Amino acid sequence: MFSWLANMVSTCLRPIRRYARMNRDDTDDSSSSEDALLWCKDLEKHSCGEFSFAVVQANEVIEDQSQVVTGPDAVFIGIYDGHGGPEASRFVCDHLFQHLMGIAQANGTISEDMLRDAVSATEDGFLNLVRRTFGIKPLMAATGSCCLVGVIWKGTLYVANLGDSRAVIGSLNGSNKIVAEQLTREHNASREEVRQELRTLHPEDSQIVVMKxxxxxxxxIIQVSRSIGDAYLKRPEFSLDSSFPRFHLPDPIRQPALSAEPSIFSRVIQPNDKFLIFASDGLWEHMTNQEAAEIVHNNPRIGIARRLVMTALNEAARKREMRFKDMQKVGKGIRRFFHDDISVVVIFIDHELHGKKIAVPELSIRGFADKVGPSNFKIVME
Incomplete structure (x- = not known):
């Protein structure tokens, strides 16, 4: 049905390899079909296990940014799903981890409050950037990013979330079956509880949530109720006029319509906890928490994040009554009509490594950009 679309754009495809170098390790059938817009790290080490990382692009300029940072005693995961452009998500990827490390080094530990402070510092930094550039680049005020970060340190998982990315943990129950537990709540107006929260916070604004x-x-305008950025929906000084109809508000905001306050969660890792899945909403549009957990549990570790992405892509093609191999021929930009940018990190927890000093690469890996550098993951230990 959609093969004409694939044929139309396939002749226009530019070489993609310079944007996304791919890991071509041989895995089994569901992961072996190449997608020129797919990037992955099939399996790497962290201080208490291994991780798998994959990203697929849909937008003309990828708006998902993501990172994994490994250290001698900890691992950091970040999923930043941008909207309105890539500027906010790139800024978060550049700065949030560094803010957290600065706070952690000053205090010699990591806590929920420190994770909250790192998010707040990142929001302040981006709004300052918008302020400095507003005169020459006003649309910076309309860029924003969801933000999902996790840190495992000294046997405890810390998670902060703004927006509708999702963290899921897979644990074995008493019957030795894998059970998925969602650790985060989506800040999305599609949820009745979020709409009620917004109406309670804005009792005088009958248009705070609108069906459109x-x-x-x-x-x-926007589905998420919490984000970093989106300055025009937070401060009247960044209001955009009618020359930007997509982002123009007929009446100035009296108080922020969106919040940058993250939901914070911590959990001591339990012996039956086996893995974590961090992913942008592009994955969860095409599978449930339990389906994703069973895929991870029932398949080899190597390439498992890629397998999740490929499963989502196959489902996206099926929903469009399209053959997957035809959808693969569709270039970035047009590809957005079929699926979103998708970022996935799977963190395996190997309990036998807890408390042991093992040699792991101390690396900072940025998804899709394929940037690998030293981690700078230093926390002063008691």
């Missing part, structure tokens, strides 16, 4: 194009949206 079949979807509930904050101010009729």
């Amino acid at each position: 194009h079949g979807t509930w949206r904050v101010k009729g």
Whole structure:
């Protein structure tokens, strides 16, 4: 049905390899079909196990940014799903981890409050950037990013979330079956509890949530209720005029329509906890928590993040009554009509490594950009 679209754009495809070098390790059938817009690290080590990392692009300029940072005693995961452009998500990827490390080194530990402070510092930094550039680049005020970060340190998992990316943990129950537990709550106006929260916070604004194009949206514009950036929905000084109709508000905001306050969660890792899945909403549009957990549990570790992405892509093609191999021929930009940018990190927890000093690469890996550098993951230990 959609093969004409694939044929139309396939002749226009530019070489993609310079944007996304791919790991071509041989794995089994569901992961072996190449996608020119797919990037992955099939299996790497962290201080208490291994991780798998994959990203696929859909937008003309990829808006998902993601990172894994490994250290001698900890691992950091970040999923930053941008909207309105890539500027906010890139800024978060550049700065949030560094803010957290600065706070952690000053205090010799990591805590929920420190994770919250790192998110706040990142929000302040981006709004300052918007302020400095507003005169020459006003649309910076309309860029924003969801933000999902996790840190495992000294046997405890810390998670902060703004927006609708999702963290899921897979644990074995008493019957030795894998059970998925969602660790984060989506800040998305499609959820009744979020709409009620917004109406409670904005009792005088009848337009705080509006059904538009079949979807509930904050101010009729955006689905997420919490983010980094989106300055025009937070501060009247960044209001955009009618020359930007997509982001123009007929009445100035009296108080921030969106929040940058993260939901914070911590959990002591338990012996039956086997792995974590961190992913942008592009994955969860095509599978449930339990389906994803069973895929991870029932398949080899190597390439498992890629397997999750490929499963989502196959499902996206099926929903469009399209053959997957035809969808693969569709270039970035047009590909967005079929699926979103998708970022996935799977963190395996090997309990036998807890408390042991093992040699692991201390690396900072940025998804899709394929940037690998030293981790700078230093926390002063008691």
